[in-house]
Structures are given as C-alpha cells and as structure tokens.
Amino acid sequence: MPSAALPSVSFSSINHLHGQLGVELAFVxxxxxxxxxxxxxxxxxxxxxxxxxxxxxxxxxxxxxxxWLELIFDGNGQFPxxxxxxxxxxxxxxxxxLVAWENGEALPDCLFEVNPxxxxxxxxxxxxxxxxxxxxxxxxxxxxxxxxxxDDAELLHEFHGESMELLQEIEQGLLVLExxxxxxxxxxxxxxxxxxxxxxxxxxxxxxxxxxAHDLESLLDAARQSKLLVTTAVIDLILAxxxxxxxxxxxxxxxxxxxxxxxxxxxxxxxxxxxVQAVLKGEPAPAPAPPAAVQVAPAPTPxxxxxxxxxSVPVPAATESAxxxxxxxxxxxxxxEVAVPAAPSKRAVAAESGSAxxxxxxxxxxxLIDLVGELVIAQSMVVQDPDVQGLDSRNLxxxxxxxxRTTSELQRNAMSLRMVPVRSAFQKMTRLxxxxxxxxxxxxxxxxxxxETELDRNIVEKLGDPLVHMIRNAVDHGIESxxxxxxxxxxxxxxxxxxxxxxxxxxxxxxxxxxKGLDAGRILAKAIERGLVEPNADLAESDIYNLIFxxxxxxxxxxxxxxxxxxxxxxxxxxxxxxxxKVEIQSALGQGSTFHILLPLTLAIIDGLxxxxxxxxxxxxTISVRESFRxxxxxxxxxxxxxxxxxxxxxxxxxxxLGQFLGxxxxxxVPEDGIIVVVESGxxxxxxxxxxxxxxxxxxxxxxxxxxxxxxxxxxxAVLGDGSVGLILDVDTIVRL
Amino acid sequence: MSTIANSTGSQQKSKSDRYLTFKLGHESYGLPVLHVRExxxxxxxxxxxxxxxxxxxxxxxxxxxxxxxxxxxxFQLSIAEYGERACIIVVQITTHDGRKNLMGAIVDAVEEVxxxxxESIEPAPDFGGAPETQYIDGVTTGQDGVKTLLNIEKxxxxxxxxxxxxxxxxAKTQPAIGN
Numbered sequence: 001m002p003s004a005a006l007p008s009v010s011f012s013s014i015n016h017l018h019g020q021l022g023v024e025l026a027f028v029x030x031x032x033x034x035x036x037x038x039x040x041x042x043x044x045x046x047x048x049x050x051x052x053x054x055x056x057x058x059x060x061x062x063x064x065x066x067x068w069l070e071l072i073f074d075g076n077g078q079f080p081x082x083x084x085x086x087x088x089x090x091x092x093x094x095x096x097x098l099v100a101w102e103n104g105e106a107l108p109d110c111l112f113e114v115n116p117x118x119x120x121x122x123x124x125x126x127x128x129x130x131x132x133x134x135x136x137x138x139x140x141x142x143x144x145x146x147x148x149x150x151d152d153a154e155l156l157h158e159f160h161g162e163s164m165e166l167l168q169e170i171e172q173g174l175l176v177l178e179x180x181x182x183x184x185x186x187x188x189x190x191x192x193x194x195x196x197x198x199x200x201x202x203x204x205x206x207x208x209x210x211x212x213a214h215d216l217e218s219l220l221d222a223a224r225q226s227k228l229l230v231t232t233a234v235i236d237l238i239l240a241x242x243x244x245x246x247x248x249x250x251x252x253x254x255x256x257x258x259x260x261x262x263x264x265x266x267x268x269x270x271x272x273x274x275x276v277q278a279v280l281k282g283e284p285a286p287a288p289a290p291p292a293a294v295q296v297a298p299a300p301t302p303x304x305x306x307x308x309x310x311x312s313v314p315v316p317a318a319t320e321s322a323x324x325x326x327x328x329x330x331x332x333x334x335x336x337e338v339a340v341p342a343a344p345s346k347r348a349v350a351a352e353s354g355s356a357x358x359x360x361x362x363x364x365x366x367x368l369i370d371l372v373g374e375l376v377i378a379q380s381m382v383v384q385d386p387d388v389q390g391l392d393s394r395n396l397x398x399x400x401x402x403x404x405r406t407t408s409e410l411q412r413n414a415m416s417l418r419m420v421p422v423r424s425a426f427q428k429m430t431r432l433x434x435x436x437x438x439x440x441x442x443x444x445x446x447x448x449x450x451x452e453t454e455l456d457r458n459i460v461e462k463l464g465d466p467l468v469h470m471i472r473n474a475v476d477h478g479i480e481s482x483x484x485x486x487x488x489x490x491x492x493x494x495x496x497x498x499x500x501x502x503x504x505x506x507x508x509x510x511x512x513x514x515x516k517g518l519d520a521g522r523i524l525a526k527a528i529e530r531g532l533v534e535p536n537a538d539l540a541e542s543d544i545y546n547l548i549f550x551x552x553x554x555x556x557x558x559x560x561x562x563x564x565x566x567x568x569x570x571x572x573x574x575x576x577x578x579x580x581x582k583v584e585i586q587s588a589l590g591q592g593s594t595f596h597i598l599l600p601l602t603l604a605i606i607d608g609l610x611x612x613x614x615x616x617x618x619x620x621x622t623i624s625v626r627e628s629f630r631x632x633x634x635x636x637x638x639x640x641x642x643x644x645x646x647x648x649x650x651x652x653x654x655x656x657x658l659g660q661f662l663g664x665x666x667x668x669x670v671p672e673d674g675i676i677v678v679v680e681s682g683x684x685x686x687x688x689x690x691x692x693x694x695x696x697x698x699x700x701x702x703x704x705x706x707x708x709x710x711x712x713x714x715x716x717x718a719v720l721g722d723g724s725v726g727l728i729l730d731v732d733t734i735v736r737l
Numbered sequence: 738m739s740t741i742a743n744s745t746g747s748q749q750k751s752k753s754d755r756y757l758t759f760k761l762g763h764e765s766y767g768l769p770v771l772h773v774r775e776x777x778x779x780x781x782x783x784x785x786x787x788x789x790x791x792x793x794x795x796x797x798x799x800x801x802x803x804x805x806x807x808x809x810x811x812f813q814l815s816i817a818e819y820g821e822r823a824c825i826i827v828v829q830i831t832t833h834d835g836r837k838n839l840m841g842a843i844v845d846a847v848e849e850v851x852x853x854x855x856e857s858i859e860p861a862p863d864f865g866g867a868p869e870t871q872y873i874d875g876v877t878t879g880q881d882g883v884k885t886l887l888n889i890e891k892x893x894x895x896x897x898x899x900x901x902x903x904x905x906x907x908a909k910t911q912p913a914i915g916n
Contacts, residue, residue: 374799616784662786704795705795705803707792708788711787714785717802
C-alpha cells in the first residue's frame with residue numbers, strides 16, 4: 001500500500017525535519033532540558049506530515065518518539081540517558097529507513113525499543129485505510145471516544161480548529177452540490193475535506209470519527225467516479241454525517257475548554273453508517289429511522305421525499321467556494337501570503353496551491369501589529385528629536401523621509417492584515433436558511449451580496465451570532481408559507497437578502513426579507529401586555545419597532561424551536577453595540593422588513609478627537625462627535641443652580657464640565673475660555689466643556705486591562721505619537737450621566 | 738523555626754526561592770523573582786481619573802497598556818517624591834480565570850536578587866490586625882535588616898475589583914424610546 005501512495009509523500013520535508021532533529025539531538029545532554037522544546041516542535045511538524053501512506057514502521061517510530069518526549073514532559077523535564085540513547089538510535093534508524101522507503105526497499109530492522117502504544121496505534125490505522133467497511137461494527141452499538149486531554153491537548157486543539165473549517169467547507173460544498181450535483185470540483189473538494197478529517201481523527205485515535213468520515217469519504221469517492229448519483233437524499237445523508245462529525249468536534253472543543261472534560265463522547269452514528277453503506281451498495285437510501293443526531297440545533301431531520309425545497313444558492317457564493325481562484329484584495333499586496341484563518345472557504349485552495357496562503361496564529365498577527373505600532377512611534381521620536389532636527393544634512397533628511405514613508409506603508413499593511421471578508425460569516429447562513437425552510441415547509445432563497453467586503457477579523461467573528469438570530473427571525477417570522485404568499489399576490493418563493501457594503505465610513509450590513517413585515521399594532525399590544533410600555537403611550541412607528549429589542553419580548557404566537565423564545569433580539573442588540581455598532585429597523589406591513597446594522601470597519605482603530613483638560617489629554621471618538629464650538633458669554637444657562645444647559649441647534653443640551661467631573665484643574669476659568677464638544681449616542685446628546693481641542697488623530701485602541709474593567713467612563717486607551725498613553729472616553733456613558 | 742515556615746503547603750513552594758528586593762522609603766521589601774518580567778525607568782504615567790489613590794495610572798509598555806500601582810500608597814506609607822532611583826517593576830500575574838496580566842509597581846529603588854531558603858523565612862508577624870499583613874508572605878532577616886516578602890499576586894488581583902462603574906441611571910437598560 002505505501003508504494004501506491006508514494007507520490008503524495010514529501011520526502012524532502014521529512015528529510016529536512018529529520019536533519020533538524022539530528023542537530024537538536026546533538027545538544028541534548030543527560031539530566032538537562034536543552035533541546036526539549038525544539039525537538040518537541042520538530043516532532044510535531046513531523047507528526048503533522050504523518051499519514052497512512054507512510055510505512056507502519058515509520059509511523060510507529062514517530063509515535064515512539066512522541067511517547068519518549070511525553071515521558072520527559074511528564075517527568076522532571078530532563079532527558080534521562082536511556083531516552084537520549086533511544087533517540088540517537090531512532091535517528092540513525094530513521095535515516096536508513098527514509099532512504100529505503102524512498103527507494104521502495106525493505107525497511108531496516110528497528111534498533112530501538114518500539115513503545116507498545118505506538119504498536120497499538122499501528123494496529124488501528126491500517127484497516128480503515130485498506131478496507132472500507134471492515135472497521136464498522138455490524139451491530140448498532142455506538143462507539144464512544146475518550147479524549148486524552150492531558151497528552152493530546154495541543155493536537156486536539158489543532159484538530160478542533162481545523163475540523164471546524166473542514167466541516168464548514170463540506171457544508172458549503174454540499175449546498176453547491178444541491179444546485180449542481182455534477183460539479184466535480186466541488187465533489188473533489190468535499191472528498192478531500194473528509195479525507196483530511198479522517199486523517200486527523202485517525203492520528204488522534206478517535207475511531208468513531210474516523211469510521212464515519214471514512215464511509216462518507218467512500219460515498220464521495222463513488223460520486224467522484226460517477227458510480228453514484230448525487231441526489232437530494234444523498235446530500236441530506238452527507239449533511240447528516242457532517243453534522244454528526246460536527247457534534248463530535250463541538251464536544252471536543254467543549255472538553256478542551258474544560259466542560260465535561262474526560263467524559264466519553266457518544267454521538268449516535270451507527271444508523272448513519274448503515275445508511276451510508278446501504279447507499280454504497282446501491283440500495284436506495286433508507287429513511288432515517290430515528291433522526292441520527294438530535295442534540296444540536298439545527299438538527300438534520302431531512303424529509304427528502306415530500307418536499308422539494310426550492311433553494312437557489314447564489315452563483316457568486318457557489319463559484320467562490322468551488323473554483324480555486326480567490327483574488328486577495330489588492331490593497332494587501334505585500335501581505336498576500338497571509339490568509340487570516342477566519343476565511344475558511346480559502347482553505348481548500350490553500351491545500352491545492354500550497355504557497356498562496358499561510359495559516360498563522362492570531363496572536364502572532366496581533367503581536368506583529370503591536371510591534372509595527374511601536375516602530376512608527378520610534379520613527380516619529382527619531383524624526384522629532386531636537387538633536388536630529390538640528391543637523392543640517394540633506395542626506396539625513398532624505399533618509400528620514402524614506403523611513404517615514406516605509407513605516408507608514410508598513411503600518412497600513414499591518415492593519416490590513418486584520419481585515420477579512422465577511423464571506424465566512426455570511427456563508428454559514430445559507431445552510432441555516434435551507435434547514436429552517438425545510439423544517440417549516442417554506443420556500444426560501446438567500447441572496448448574498450458584498451461578501452468580499454472586509455471587516456476586522458474580530459468583528460466578523462462576533463457577527464456570527466447576531467446574524468444567526470436575525471436570519472432565523474427573518475425566515476421564521478418574516479417569510480410566510482407558500483400558500484399565504486400566493487394569496488397575498490407574492491411569489492411562493494420567499495427571499496432573504498443579506499448584503500454588506502461600505503457606508504458612512506463603516507460597514508452596513510442589511511438583512512432584508514420580503515415577508516409580512518413587522519406588525520406595529522401587534523408589537524405594541526404585546527409590549528403593553530408585557531408591561532414594557534404604558535398602555536396609553538404615544539409612540540412613533542420606529543419606536544414601536546425598537547420594542548422588539550427589549551429583553552423578554554417575543555411576538556411569535558407559536559413557540560418554535562428556532563425563535564420565539566423571547567430571547568434573541570435583545571441579545572442581538574447588545575452584541576452589536578458591543579462591537580460599537582447600531583441596529584435600525586425599516587418595515588412595511590405585507591412587504592417585508594429590513595434590518596440595518598452599521599458597524600465600524602475595525603475595532604482596532606478609531607478616528608479620535610483629542611481634547612485637553614488641564615494637563616491631561618483625552619480622546620473622544622469622532623463618530624460620536626456632532627460638533628464643537630466656543631461658547632459665548634451667556635450661552636450656558638443653569639437650571640436649579642446645578643444643571644447647566646446650552647442651546648445646540650435649537651435643542652437645550654445638558655453641559656458636562658469635563659475637568660470638574662474628572663477632578664482635574666482646568667485652565668479655562670469661565671466657559672468662554674474653553675470649547676464645547678457636542679457628543680451623541682443614540683438620541684441622547686451631551687455638551688462636554690473642555691479646555692482646548694488638540695487635534696484629530698487615528699489611534700489604535702488598546703484595552704485598559706483588568707484593573708479598570710469595573711469602570712465604564714473610559715472605552716480604552718491609545719498609544720499616542722510621543723509614546724505616552726491617551727485615554728478614550730466612553731461617550732455612551734457620558735451622555736447618560 | 739523551620740517548622741513554622743512550612744505552615745501551609747501552598748505557601749511553601751513560593752517561599753523557598755529567589756526574591757527581587759527593593760526599597761519603599763527606608764524599608765526593604767521582596768517579591769518572587771518568578772513574577773518579575775522587567776524593570777523599567779520611571780516614565781510619564783497617564784493618570785486615570787476616578788481611581789483609588791494608589792492606582793497611579795497607565796503606561797505604554799512597548800505597545801501594551803499596563804496599569805501602574807504605587808506600592809507606597811497601597812501600603813499607606815508616608816508620601817514622598819520619587820527619587821532618582823525610582824523605577825517600575827513590571828510583574829506578570831495570573832488572574833482568577835487563568836489569563837496572564839502585566840502590571841507595574843513603582844518602587845523607590847531596586848536592590849538585588851537574593852536566594853532565600855525556606856528556613857530563613859518567618860511567617861508574617863501579627864501587628865494586631867493591621868490590614869496590610871494579608872499581602873505579606875513572610876519576613877526574612879538579613880545583614881542589613883528585615884526584608885518583608887510580599888505576595889504580589891494578592892496585591893494586584895485585589896485591585897481588579899476596586900474600580901466601580903459610574904452611575905448610569907436606568908438609561909442603558911431602557912429602550913430607545915422615551916429618550
């Protein structure tokens with residue numbers, strides 16, 4: 001078998017790692033810990049390469065090396081002499097074995113002691129690779145997996161992250177297949193994804209996952225060779241399988257976080273495996289007797305016969321995930337190699353082209369961005385240094401200008417590394433809409449627009465949950481049943497449109513449905529019934545819509561398992577506000593509703609207005625600043641000798657004397673010496689009296705850290721051009737003081 | 738004496754180790770060297786308003802904003818100007834939920850790193866209920882007098898909770914209507 005798979009083995013990388021190991025082993029001394037971490041890291045790289053095409057002896061050897069290292073890690077972290085001896089003979093054996101393997105010759109005999117566990121691992125791996133059905137138990141006993149959290153935590157972590165991406169990719173691919181069952185590129189990419197998943201599961205000795213993935217892979221393989229027609233039933237089956245794998249993976253993720261750590265994980269898969277095998281044997285896919293996986297919503301409960309859901313996946317999305325040509329955004333030119341790991345759809349591409357993308361840890365990215373920020377500050381310190389400025393050298397001036405250009409270019413590029421397309425968050429919604437549509441017998445299509453719009457990675461990640469809620473609501477509450485729609489003179493097929501675009505210096509995300517719209521009368525009645533507003537309250541339409549964002553509000557007459565539980569919209573609003581965004585609703589009864597989410601481009605940078613109060617400087621986010629002016633004598637009136645008001649565009653606005661409030665000495669004795677900055681948040685406004693405006697500046701927001709987590713006056717801090725720290729005021733708090 | 742020092746198992750581990758000693762006024766203190774990330778010169782500190790007196794503010798440590806405490810103010814020692822040798826000891830501590838945090842402590846002067854055996858450390862003396870003893874791991878007597886060994890983790894984690902929110906009325910919990 002190894003010979004058959006030879007071309008896929010990269011001997012040069014293995015040899016390279018083997019060589020590196022040799023160098024590190026040279027530094028190892030008995031009773032010392034020198035070389036332990038490098039060896040571990042090289043071994044991990046080697047383990048990443050291992051797949052079942054490798055000769056069992058070599059795989060066993062790698063596993064043995066891992067066991068030895070684990071022994072050291074579990075012990076006092078120092079190399080005992082016998083393990084060093086083992087490693088050395090291991091290394092020379094590997095050298096011979098690699099040569100023999102590459103030339104297709106018999107491997108030399110082992111000179112070192114192969115660990116029993118390593119042998120055990122070998123026993124498990126080959127059968128699944130050799131015979132498709134041998135490892136699946138004929139009876140319906142469910143296999144449980146138990147994680148070795150102590151030893152494999154790191155690997156499991158990687159496996160979890162990678163698997164989530166693979167499963168996402170699989171899901172996307174299946175949705176493409178649904179509209180185009182013969183798309184061989186997509187079939188291939190799904191096949192590869194299952195294959196990779198299986199490899200990872202096998203490596204971590206998770207037989208239950210491995211078996212299921214293997215059978216699904218065989219199914220795709222049959223489809224790939226045109227032996228199997230990809231019908232809706234087959235797609236549903238694969239989706240159900242992917243869901244089961246996802247349940248496992250989610251559980252692994254939970255255990256890694258310490259939830260139910262160490263408990264056996266059981267996901268019912270035997271039914272699924274039987275169904276897959278039946279399909280493989282050419283029998284019609286048996287109906288899923290009990291639903292295979294029910295613990296996680298949205299549960300796959302396919303009813304493939306009765307309904308033929310009309311679902312059209314938007315063409316751009318389909319081609320994006322299937323065709324391996326995603327153009328990196330042009331402004332990322334020097335950073336092209338770096339794909340931030342939040343863009344899973346590019347993964348398959350990365351696997352194919354090899355060098356186009358690099359996956360990297362986000363903390364490395366953040367550290368790089370921090371360092372670049374430091375570099376920019378250091379650069380401006382050099383340029384502004386009085387000694388340097390006193391030098392009359394044209395050469396120096398030119399070099400400094402060059403340095404300035406390069407550093408600011410570098411900074412811009414570093415910042416753009418954080419930006420990723422919203423695609424990943426958007427594409428998850430396709431599956432959601434499909435599932436809800438099927439469950440509720442509704443015909444719904446989801447149209448995606450502007451998926452290439454880029455947002456800060458952190459925002460894209462946190463956008464997922466609010467989007468899920470709002471899309472669910474749109475399909476669940478918004479879109480009517482086909483009969484109702486026809487009766488209302490609308491096409492039976494409902495449309496939910498999810499789009500992203502640049503607007504007002506931020507990103508506008510719109511969720512638009514052509515359903516029945518929000519019923520202001522019903523919302524108001526419900527709100528009154530719940531005691532959320534006074535019975536005789538006189539509210540504008542938009543105010544009534546905003547009631548749905550109140551905690552505990554729900555208008556669903558029947559409580560479904562999707563929405564209508566009274567949680568959701570208030571959480572949505574909170575989530576979006578935590579991203580410094582806003583939500584607005586537009587709706588027309590009978591014609592549909594549109595939710596607008598306005599988000600900042602990035603959480604990392606804000607445009608700030610720097611103000612001075614006494615000796616201190618504060619930054620006010622420009623997005624909240626409405627205007628600023630120097631007050632004339634008599635403009636400020638006091639109310640009850642305590643509150644002060646100033647007229648701003650015909651509206652009496654409360655004044656906050658910032659210096660007084662913060663307890664600092666101010667230079668402006670009377671208001672006329674100072675400046676008023678009018679800020680707003682929502683509908684509330686506040687006129688802040690400060691000593692002076694210092695300037696406008698883009699600043700990188702930094703967290704103030706745990707010491708200040710209890711306060712809400714400051715939104716964060718920023719490192720200023722001179723290296724000192726400026727504090728960013730939290731306008732939301734200030735307007736409500 | 739050796740048996741006294743081993744009064745509790747959890748303290749024992751941190752007690753027999755190396756300590757960085759420093760001056761606060763005329764008194765000498767020590768903290769476990771394992772916590773010390775670096776020592777930097779006193780630099781301009783941005784004061785954070787409405788904070789307890791001993792939280793001096795924040796500084797920029799190569800791009801990371803860290804909080805700086807005045808240990809003298811924390812222990813309610815006499816207030817004095819910082820001298821020439823004053824500096825900030827940057828310590829790394831682990832919060833209750835396992836995250837690593839950097840914080841700075843202003844001291845009057847850094848002395849040296851000393852190795853103290855568990856036997857040479859006495860438990861914190863009882864000053865009759867003075868609250869600051871909770872921050873003391875023990876004391877040790879050297880040639881130049883008594884050094885007080887601080888439980889730096891406790892000093893800093895205590896401060897995570899001292900800050901408070903401003904009163905915000907009910908505004909934040911109310912809907913947009915009515916404003």
